[in-house]
Amino acid sequence: MEETIPGTETAQIPQQRGTSLLETAVRYAEERHWDVVPGAWLEAADGVQRCSCGEPACAAPGAHPAHQDWAARATGSATVVRRLWQQQPTASVLLPTGRTFDAIEVPETAGFLALARMERMELTLGPVTLAPDRRMRFFVLxxxxxxxxxxVRGLGWSPRSLDLAVLGEGGYVAAPPTRVGTRGAVQWVCRPTVANRWLPDVEELVSPLAYACGRDR
Structure with missing residues (x-):
């Protein structure tokens, strides 16, 4: 079951109890036209959930690429997606950035501060995720x-002074309902809907995001 922050919008992609990673990955490809790629997964060993990569100190257990050529394996074909997850049903769902969207990453506290400011400004948002690492990712063009x-410089900030990063070409985001070890699942803060199919340009969101990151330092 995919978790969602309370109070968010009705999802275009239904998240029903028992929805599998395979079904969700297929919906991302079919309904959002996003490329997806299966990542690492969690394995039970001596009663403990460990990452399939075998690294005891894995920084993102079960939520990172499983192959070096993961970007080349990403696909928007629902048929291929279904086959890939049938081979490994518990693989994490990764969405490559720099293709149909980039993602602006900020700390959770700054993200919620920015969301409140964006609501007052009546800005149209794209999907937004919150991961167990307490990082929020805003999808933009x-x-x-x-x-x-x-x-950021035009707003009077040094880019290095703000905890604000951009995930573009060569990057990825872990998508709900991917779980990150025992820390919990990636969640939607703003779920994919018909209304936010057309993503905002980063120019529309960077001011409230930079302001919130500056307040959060």
């Missing part, structure tokens, strides 16, 4: 990586 440093 591709190309954000090249724009953000200049936009």
């Amino acid at each position: 591709p190309g954000a990586a090249g724009k953000v440093p200049g936009l």
